[in-house]
Amino acid sequence: MTVRSAGILLYRLRPASQLELWIARMGGPYWAGKTAHAWSVPKGEYPAGEDPLAAARREFAEEIGTPAPDADYHRLGDFRQPSGKVITVYTAESDFQPERIVSNTFALEWPKGSGTIRSFPEIDRAEWSTEAEARVRLVKGQLPILDALLRHLGPGAGNPAQPGQPGHDTN
Incomplete structure (x- = not known):
């Protein structure tokens, strides 16, 4: 049986058409101190029969601590992930500015084999990132989500240079 998750990728366009994405760093000891490929679209699993957008909104609120x-x-x-999980992703333009990030938590034996169960936040940090930052930060399996967003937004999205000018990527 395929595990399904649903998530929300918010974006905003800053001056000079600078694209920014709202992404979150995963919490827990494995991700502590990591920046590269340790971030994710806010998302979570949902059961069969639940509307994926409703699940995405619920999971966003649980992970960020503020409603979508x-x-x-x-x-x-x-988007199928290397683990086999399938993430259904929704996007919207928003200038989302939460007052604070308060994620729900999960229990984990830590250190492993110690018998001590500790609680960790699912998300320990979330913020706006440029497209270039997001390409380095997102787990590799989620890069196709970023590419799909750029296709959705159309040519030149997130790139202030115009076609034919230096700096414009036509690939």
């Missing part, structure tokens, strides 16, 4: 903003959400698609 009211916005016009667009379904980017379903």
